[in-house]
Every structure is written in structure tokens, then in C-alpha cells.
Amino acid sequence: MTKCCWLVKESGAKMDLNSKKSGFRFSNPELVHLEYETNQSFCEESEIQLRINLSTDVKPYEGKSKAEVILTITLGGKTEKDPFYLEASEQATFDWSGSQFSDEALESLLSKNAPSLLLSYLRPIVASSTNWSRYGSYNIPFIDFTKAVKESD
Known part of the structure; x- marks a missing residue:
């Protein structure tokens, strides 16, 4: 296996990206469920107020540094x-x-950072799926998972 070292010029200084790697990694995210249905009973004269709900499910692997x-x-x-x-x-x-x-840092990484990262993969899927509807593309707004997790505690 060849180790690659990228050097990036930053403000005149060199930065070794290998030394900046996080000890917290993830596999390639995958879309595991997608369901879309247009509501034929929707009253088009109504103002659209779309409800958005997010839920996160964290499943730790027993005895491993993995979830x-x-x-x-x-x-x-x-x-x-x-x-x-x-x-x-x-x-x-x-x-x-x-x-x-x-344990506290891991809790934060899995409940805030991980969902935030996964949301960035869902954004284009949602925008693309809704783009073909008569209501146009829906772009998921920025969500502050730090605040959302505090409110659910």
C-alpha cells in the first residue's frame, strides 16, 4: 500500500494533510430507504408549509470501536x-x-457530527426527488444538530 502525502500551500506555509487526519472515520454512506408520494388531495390554493422531521438511530457494535x-x-x-x-x-x-x-466526545460525534455529515448526502437526493414534482425542488435548510440534540435532552 502506497502512502500518499498531499502538500497544500496555505498562507505561504506547507500543510501535511496526513497529520490532519481524524481518528473518527466513516464508510461510504448509502441510501437505504426512499419513499416519495404526491398528495392528490392537496388543496393547491393553500400556502405550502412543509413539515420536516429528522431522526437518528445509532447502533454501536458490541465490543468494537464502531457504530x-x-x-x-x-x-x-x-x-x-x-x-x-x-x-x-x-x-x-x-x-x-x-x-x-x-465517552462524551464519542456521544457528541455520533449524535451531532455523524447526522450532520449524513444530511449532506441526503440533500441532493431530496432536491432531485422533489424537483420532478409540480411543486419544484425542495432544498433542506441548514440544521444545527448541536442545538437539536440539546432540545431533545
């Missing part, structure tokens, strides 16, 4: 007040180097 994280987003609903219903789930396996992180 599966699944982020699920639900947009709209199946009532006449909703133009469509969309549900999508993105999953990735996260791993870390042994005792490099405290």
Missing part, C-alpha cells in the same frame, strides 16, 4: 395539508481509534 448511524428525514405528510410525502434514510458505519476519544 452504524442511520439518519432519516421525513418531509410533509399524507394529509390534505401536505403537497407530498417524502421519507429517506442514509446509513454509514463510523469507526474510531480505540481509546482516542472519551
Whole structure:
């Protein structure tokens, strides 16, 4: 295996990217669920107020420095007040180097950083899926997972 060292010029100084690698890594995220349905009963004269719900499921691997994280987003609903219903789930396996992180740091990485990263993979899927509807593309807004996790505690 060849070790690659990228040198990036930053403000006149060289930066070794290998020394900046995180001990917290993830596998290639994959879309594990996608459901989209246009609501034929939606009253088009109504103002569209799309509900957005996010849920995160963290499944640690017993005895390993590894966990599966699944982020699920639900947009709209199946009532006449909703133009469509969309549900999508993105999953990735996260791993870390042994005792490099405290339990508190791992909790934060898995409950905030991991879902934030997975949301960046769901954004284009949601935008593309809704783009072909009569309501146009829906772009997921920025979500502060730090604040969202504090509110759910």
C-alpha cells in the first residue's frame, strides 16, 4: 500500500494533510430507504408549509470501536395539508481509534457530527426527488444538530 502525502500551500506555509487526519472515520454512506408520494388531495390554493422531521438511530457494535448511524428525514405528510410525502434514510458505519476519544466526545460525534455529515448526502437526493414534482425542488435548510440534540435532552 502506497502512502500518499498531499502538500497544500496555505498562507505561504506547507500543510501535511496526513497529520490532519481524524481518528473518527466513516464508510461510504448509502441510501437505504426512499419513499416519495404526491398528495392528490392537496388543496393547491393553500400556502405550502412543509413539515420536516429528522431522526437518528445509532447502533454501536458490541465490543468494537464502531457504530452504524442511520439518519432519516421525513418531509410533509399524507394529509390534505401536505403537497407530498417524502421519507429517506442514509446509513454509514463510523469507526474510531480505540481509546482516542472519551465517552462524551464519542456521544457528541455520533449524535451531532455523524447526522450532520449524513444530511449532506441526503440533500441532493431530496432536491432531485422533489424537483420532478409540480411543486419544484425542495432544498433542506441548514440544521444545527448541536442545538437539536440539546432540545431533545
